[in-house]
Amino acid sequence: MAIVLGPNRYGKAETRVVRVTRDGGTHRIRDLSVGIALSGAMEDVHLTGDNAAVLPTDSQKNTVFAFAKKHGIDAIEDFGLLLARHFVDSQPAIDHARVEIREYGWRRITGGHSFVRDGGEVRTALIHHDAAAESVVSGLTDLVVLNSTGSEFHGFAQDEYTTLAPTDDRVLATAVTAQWRHRSTSSWDESYRAARDHLLHAFAETHSLSLQQTLYQMGRRVLAERPEICEVRLSMPNKHHFLVDLEPFGMDNDNEVYFAADRPYGLIEGTVLTDDAPDAPSAFN
Incomplete structure (x- = not known):
């Protein structure tokens, strides 16, 4: 009986990022929880402990923060696509990226910079990207x-x-x-x-x-x-x-x-x- 490695993935779960966009005295808030899961040529790290193909999950977290600054956050689907494409395009060992985002809404109370959490539901997005295909699933919970x-x-x-x-x-x-x-x-x-x-x-x-x-x-x-x-x-x-x-x-x-x-x-x-x-x-x- 042979024992083999089956499907696997790894990534950084639940990175909380809050992006404040300041337009003079009027501000906008995007409050997200971002989960990243990457898969590809990961056999060596599982079988021998060789980490050469592994982008640290800490680096994935930092990418979320850097992209929030560099690109801003508009629609969570666009932000998820940016992240998924980046990891597949920049890492030779990675051939598939899964990005799951939950967005927590805030509603302006008065003036330009005071907010209250908006309602009970949470907006969601799930993005898959690889060289062959790309899919976007939006939603709420x-x-x-x-x-x-x-x-x-x-x-x-x-x-x-x-x-x-x-x-x-x-x-x-x-x-x-x-x-x-x-x-x-x-x-x-x-x-x-x-x-x-x-x-x-x-x-x-x-x-x-x-x-x-x-x-x-x-x-x-x-x-x-x-x-x-x-x-x-x-x-x-x-x-x-x-x-x-x-x-x-x-x-x-x-x-x-x-x-x-x-x-x-x-x-x-x-x-x-x-x-x-x-x-x-x-x-x-």
């Missing part, structure tokens, strides 16, 4: 949404362990994690804002018979309205809200008072894509 009505759940399969009662009026709440793959784009920021808006409007405008149905309508809406996007992947926990039994207190509860349970929860995941989406099996990994 922890986008918490709720419909207080307009949601049903009935007609489901039942067995001897089923206790859930059917309902034609329930609270539907979730924390959306979404990723969408680009076939092309002219403006990453504009594309991101539009995709986010379509996700929100589809959630709000869908009379839901299941969270699965809502998931599909959200992905479908993005693809129908944004031709630069060819695939949407969604992960949506069902943040259950259970009616509280108030009868022991002599009170009715006409869909007014709920217990919001944090766990366990149903987890609904799915992919919606166009039938001409180019194959990119590793784009989301």
Whole structure:
């Protein structure tokens, strides 16, 4: 039986970089966490400890800071592409770069230089680059949404362990994690804002018979309205809200008072894509 080295990669995870752009008295902030993973001709370092092909992860961290100064940070997709191309082009041993970025939003309070963290969701980007291909996946996580009505759940399969009662009026709440793959784009920021808006409007405008149905309508809406996007992947926990039994207190509860349970929860995941989406099996990994 032979023992061999399998797929491997290495890099610097979660480099936090904050770039302040000063335009007179008005400032702009980009606050990122950058993860880099490089792969290529790394056999010797694993098998013999020869580090000749290894660019230190500390150097990767420093590159993030240097590029933030040299190039600035506009759309996180552009920043990720700059980094990925740099590592593949500058290091002979590296043939593939993976850059994952999370952006934490800040909103101006007043004046030009005071900010408050903006909302709960985090913008994301995942970039792959090698000599053969390049892919960009944009997205977001922890986008918490709720419909207080307009949601049903009935007609489901039942067995001897089923206790859930059917309902034609329930609270539907979730924390959306979404990723969408680009076939092309002219403006990453504009594309991101539009995709986010379509996700929100589809959630709000869908009379839901299941969270699965809502998931599909959200992905479908993005693809129908944004031709630069060819695939949407969604992960949506069902943040259950259970009616509280108030009868022991002599009170009715006409869909007014709920217990919001944090766990366990149903987890609904799915992919919606166009039938001409180019194959990119590793784009989301």
